[in-house]
Amino acid sequence: MTGRLRALAIVLGLAALLIATVLADAARRRAARDAEASHRLLVRVIRLPDLALSSSSRWLRHPSQAEPGAALADLPAGLDVDPAGALIGPPRAVLEAGRSR
């Protein structure tokens, strides 16, 4: 085997090692998550499985719960629930209006 092929084998070996590291870390993290009891128990207590990804728009907080007249009107977890949500924030004054005095 020539020096160049040896170098190639080393480079490809390192690339394979990178991927193997990623796969091993992913498997470790998944196993850790599956073994974590607190998460499952939390959902058992509150019985709402949704992720807390939006605390500012209540219709996105629980996509599993349809809310007629709001973005998730037609079905739970409906498509296009927040078409411009990633682009446009609400005017601050709107949030201020909900302030209790």
Added chain:
Amino acid sequence: MRRQLALLDYAVGALGRRAGKSAALGAGLAFVVALFGAALLLTDAIRAEHERLVEEMPDLTVQRLVAGRPALIAESFADELRGLPAVRAVEPRVWGYYFFAALEANVTIVGTERADPALDAALAHGRLPREGAEVAIGEDLADHLGLRVGDAMGIPLDGDIVFSPVVGTFGGGSAIRSADLVVARPAHARRLLDVEEGWATDLAVDLTTEDEARVITRRITERLPGARVLERRLLRRTYELTFDARGGLLAFLLVPALAAFLLLAWERLSGLGDAERREIGILKAIGWATADVLAARVYESLVLSLTGAAVGIALAYAYVFWLGAPGLWGALLGWSNLRPALDLAPALDPLQALSLLGAVVVPFVAVGVVPAWRAATLDPDRAMRGAE
């Protein structure tokens, strides 16, 4: 085999001779794969996290609609449902949102009777509320309000402040579900949400077998006109659809980056330099077949693209799961004030990894081979003289 090894050897030599160009293309490819990979890894992980605990939901959730809006449902209706066959348990739930002006964010208040000490393991610190105005809250909310177990949380209500002793905080791995959560006894949740005794937000129905869901749904809507029944089984599918669409959208936004990279690669590779053209001419003159020239070129592109793709995937993984996707995570969460840290378990889908490789590696190899094929089909004499 020996022939292929010799071609591979030649290809590596050619890459080495154009080290600068090879490194630039490899880095560009790694960057594009990392961009795509990060979007795919993140959306896959969020979808997997959603699906992981859907089975803890009730089989059916019964809401009541009035004038097309969700309204409170009478607890007495739960007794009616308990009489239905295949219904194992019906639990009236009191939960809802409270706009916390100080945070400019909604918190989710959930009332629950569940206080079994075995369930205290759900919390990072303390225990579940067992009496009176006690509450257990999400760690992110506690951090924002500067609260710890043992403190009292002040909630403005009707011009007054209601103080609720914090007896526990949720956190750690469950932060992604509990960031904005306030768990209280049902009576206290009623007070905070202004829900009168005898009424509930919805009814959680558990069945003896999930297969009966459709039949029971029909019977419920017959008994309570205007009821909306959410089936867990259907939900699982809609989740899948939603996140597929979202993930696809995110990946779609990155298509211009891929196109730009391929255009660049095409420009770099199609403008074969005089030296490369002469090299191909010499190879042809000393007896290489066109297929050999092309094979050497394919090996060159494959070595470059596979190495670049491996580095790109590792970069994407490190960015999402080790660094917490700074920038991307914030963009996805939008303007939420209470936002959990990204703590997701990776869900690597081999099919998606393959399609990612297919979308990047195959076109890259193709744009490298076409100009070489054009040069290889030229007359060796003309190629050596640098003719087009």
